[in-house]
Amino acid sequence: MAGSAQVPGAPKTTFPLTPQSTLAVLLAIVRNPLEALPSSIFTEPVVFSKTAGEMKVYMADPALIHEALVKNAEAFGKGDQVRRALGPALGRGLLTADGAHWKWQRQSVAGGFRHDKLLELQPTMIAAAQRTRDRWIGAGDGTVDVSHEMMRTTFDIIVETMMSGGYGVDVDRVEKGISDFLKPTGWTFALGLLHAPDWIPYPGRGRAEAAVEFLRASLLSVIEERRKRPDDRQDLVNMLLSASDPETGRTMSDADIVDNLMTFITAGHETTALALAWTFGLLARRPEIERKVLDEIDAVTEGEPVNAEHVSKLVYTRQVFSEAMRLYPPAPIITRTALRDVQLGEYLIPAGTVLIVPIYAVHRHASLWPDPEAFDPDRFRPEAVKTRPRYAYMPFGAGPRVCIGNAFAVMEAVAILAVLLQKVRLATIEPEPPKPVMKVTLRPNQAQRMTLTLR
Numbered sequence: 431m432a433g434s435a436q437v438p439g440a441p442k443t444t445f446p447l448t449p450q451s452t453l454a455v456l457l458a459i460v461r462n463p464l465e466a467l468p469s470s471i472f473t474e475p476v477v478f479s480k481t482a483g484e485m486k487v488y489m490a491d492p493a494l495i496h497e498a499l500v501k502n503a504e505a506f507g508k509g510d511q512v513r514r515a516l517g518p519a520l521g522r523g524l525l526t527a528d529g530a531h532w533k534w535q536r537q538s539v540a541g542g543f544r545h546d547k548l549l550e551l552q553p554t555m556i557a558a559a560q561r562t563r564d565r566w567i568g569a570g571d572g573t574v575d576v577s578h579e580m581m582r583t584t585f586d587i588i589v590e591t592m593m594s595g596g597y598g599v600d601v602d603r604v605e606k607g608i609s610d611f612l613k614p615t616g617w618t619f620a621l622g623l624l625h626a627p628d629w630i631p632y633p634g635r636g637r638a639e640a641a642v643e644f645l646r647a648s649l650l651s652v653i654e655e656r657r658k659r660p661d662d663r664q665d666l667v668n669m670l671l672s673a674s675d676p677e678t679g680r681t682m683s684d685a686d687i688v689d690n691l692m693t694f695i696t697a698g699h700e701t702t703a704l705a706l707a708w709t710f711g712l713l714a715r716r717p718e719i720e721r722k723v724l725d726e727i728d729a730v731t732e733g734e735p736v737n738a739e740h741v742s743k744l745v746y747t748r749q750v751f752s753e754a755m756r757l758y759p760p761a762p763i764i765t766r767t768a769l770r771d772v773q774l775g776e777y778l779i780p781a782g783t784v785l786i787v788p789i790y791a792v793h794r795h796a797s798l799w800p801d802p803e804a805f806d807p808d809r810f811r812p813e814a815v816k817t818r819p820r821y822a823y824m825p826f827g828a829g830p831r832v833c834i835g836n837a838f839a840v841m842e843a844v845a846i847l848a849v850l851l852q853k854v855r856l857a858t859i860e861p862e863p864p865k866p867v868m869k870v871t872l873r874p875n876q877a878q879r880m881t882l883t884l885r
């Protein structure tokens with residue numbers, strides 16, 4: 431127990447700690463942070479634990495999540511752990527910044543994600559999916575690595591939509607760069623937990639640093655090019671170039687802009703690509719669900735090529751994608767650090783406490799989801815959604831820090847699924863589905879090779 435004696439009726443300041451060995455947690459974090467989650471968080475609303483002398487609150491109760499991430503959002507910051515793991519690549523861009531610096535960046539780019547703006551981007555999304563489909567149709571041996579293919583497709587989309595083409599940024603090197611950067615993040619989280627000094631070496635550090643240097647240099651050249659030859663395109667690069675802080679009048683330096691381009695490129699393609707790869711894997715193992723998707727695509731498109739008007743009508747396909755993200759949320763854990771003492775439910779959480787919202791566990795929680803491990807897109811029928819607490823499902827987070835690209839991602843994913851499934855059928859090669867491993871995002875533990883037949 432931590433804290434002092436309890437006054438009746440006052441918020442609780444003592445916490446029922448679940449014992450967790452610091453060493454076991456550290457080893458699990460390095461291997462796969464999902465394994466460091468206390469197992470009781472899949473059945474209990476909240477779990478308190480102390481590792482390396484620091485209290486952590488794991489929250490799976492939707493009402494508590496609402497209190498923390500929505501109602502009291504200003505009482506929390508992203509914390510040192512996040513900045514330590516992601517700061518070297520993303521600096522103080524939108525995902526990693528806090529307070530006023532976060533707010534003006536969010537306001538500066540919000541216009542680019544309004545519904546009307548996204549509708550304009552739909553044809554670009556469909557065209558990218560068609561390029562992938564054509565590449566597949568011409569593929570030699572009839573197999574594809576679906577994770578890699580989805581990374582290429584969503585990367586193509588993010589570069590086209592956010593940077594108007596990207597001026598020859600090398601997709602394969604960027605994908606490898608992002609993987610090299612993410613691979614050792616288990617170490618950065620574990621060392622952060624121990625408050626180890628920043629210079630401590632760990633496996634993969636050199637490669638991760640080289641990757642960041644390459645990625646940031648590639649983006650800097652995009653900005654330099656745009657500063658040299660300005661234009662009036664309505665893309666993210668120009669939004670960032672023309673942003674100014676309403677309070678201070680400050681504009682963004684090249685480093686600020688690189689921080690944000692890095693943020694949007696990494697957060698904006700890898701997550702959607704992983705979710706799509708998991709979706710294809712799930713569909714291939716459930717032919718009756720795949721059949722319903724194919725029937726819907728056929729009914730909506732009437733055999734015509736998928737176009738922008740079809741996408742919003744693919745209701746069941748969207749349910750399938752939502753259910754895939756329930757089982758495999760691309761961002762499986764989000765964390766915050768309390769900036770001040772804050773009351774959450776009946777507890778008074780002291781400043782400095784690390785709050786962990788294990789989206790992966792919320793989405794498989796025994797009290798929120800009947801038969802939680804089963805893949806069942808009917809859970810996302812509109813009538814079924816109404817019966818659940820709002821934050822029982824939160825692949826995009828919640829509150830003011832909710833994913834800015836959430837509608838973009840769903841629109842793009844449904845478009846890609848429709849364009850590809852209309853023409854090809856994917857079948858799994860491996861007898862067992864891949865296991866999810868967290869490397870900031872939720873990745874499969876093995877390449878997802880699938881065989882491909884034309885429809």
Ligand code: HEM
Nearest residue numbers: 524525697698701702760761764826827831833834835839
């Ligand atoms: C399936 C795809 C996606 C998933 C599951 C996802 C998930 C998330 C989550 C959970 C957060 C909140 C993190 C937190 O609260 O700590 C977030 C934030 C963010 N996401 Fe996404 N994301 C996806 C796609 C995208 C796309 C397509 C973009 C951009 C085009 C994007 C850009 C961002 C940015 C910039 C933030 C930081 C927002 C802020 O703090 O104001 N994401 N995302």
